[in-house]
Amino acid sequence: MKRIATWLLSTITVVVLLFGYHTSTSGKATSAPEVIGSANPATNSGAGATSSEPTNAPTSDPAGPTPTASPSPGSVGTPQPSSTASPSPTAATVQGDVADTQWGPVQVQVIVANGKITDVSVLQYPNGNGKDQQINAYALPVLINETLAKQSAAIDMVSGATVTSDGYTRSLQSALDKAGL
């Protein structure tokens, strides 16, 4: 039994899902570069953890991405409806080690049955961490051609050539400050 499980684990391939991402303005990612790495066999338990680490960094745009991670069922074989999350002679749940990526920690879990991966789920992926805040943090200025009066309702702050105190009273910022105080 132990031998069989070890053999199973030594032959499976864990799919490590990385992220597809787009620019800050284009919403959800649709392309997910993926890296396939061999799982290390667990040494003492049929349901033990295997470790996997991404071996490649994605090569798409580094700035302004919206990372997402999603299973790619097409690459992991045909799902077996009979699989369950509980260890059995023919099905095992295997959690990968947490892999640190440049966008944050990633951890995946696979369910293996009859030597095939039947399910992949992402336990941890970068979401809402510090790096993500930089992502999507700012965009390209949008040119406008309207009077300030028309625009000011929607403007939070004004950036302009250094506004000195003597010029301040005629600046829009003073109007905004007055309105809010």
Next chain:
Amino acid sequence: MARYVEQVMGMPISLALRGKHTRDARARSTWEAVVDELREVDRVFSTYRADSFISRLGRDELSLPDCPPEVSEVLEIANQAVEISDGAFSVYLPDPAGGLVFDPSGVVKGWAVERAARRYLDGLEDTDYCLSAGGDMVARTLDPTTEPWCIGIEDPLDPNRLVATVPVRTGAVATSGTSHRGTHIIDPRTGRPAYGIASVTVVGDSLTWVDIEATAAFAQGAQALSWLRTRPRRTGLIVWADGQTTLFDTSHPVGQGAG
């Protein structure tokens, strides 16, 4: 949303808060801490105060080790700024008498405002902020699904108009230009005012650096755009002297790793 404004360092400091702490005691004490810190920075760095450390350093009455450690920090940033701009940014500015006067003000404002925001405003839980010093600002938005701060970019040729808006969740915006004070940026390499350009707005992650870059780009006049395109992870806008505008975006470099 709540707003606070105070005159410090010869310019209006404006704070907008939204979220949990906007008008409560915690918001007010944090605002006071920001203002106090900027006043202290002014005492150390003002070139308008004869008794500031910077003025005394400029007159060789003090040496660097006699100054508070942040003076060295600012001068180190200034050295980096000179390096990345190939001398378009300088802390030795021409004075009317034809000499050079020591003036690191071009570093101090952005650096001081960014530091004050990190030290005090970052500690306000569940609160978004936008802190502006005379038109250069740093913003934070905690929830990436909420509306970004909407920053208007003033038209340098007509201060009653905006030329653009830029949505910023977490980041910094700085503009250098000619309005309000008249031409006030000199290219230190030629000693002449920047020519052909009316304003430069740079948007990025660090106020210290977008402020420096806006100043350095503006000083380069017609060469501003080609230089800005060498600075990674930025967006922005140039308004030329004739009113034409150019947007730039280096936030998506092709074929480079993130970092």
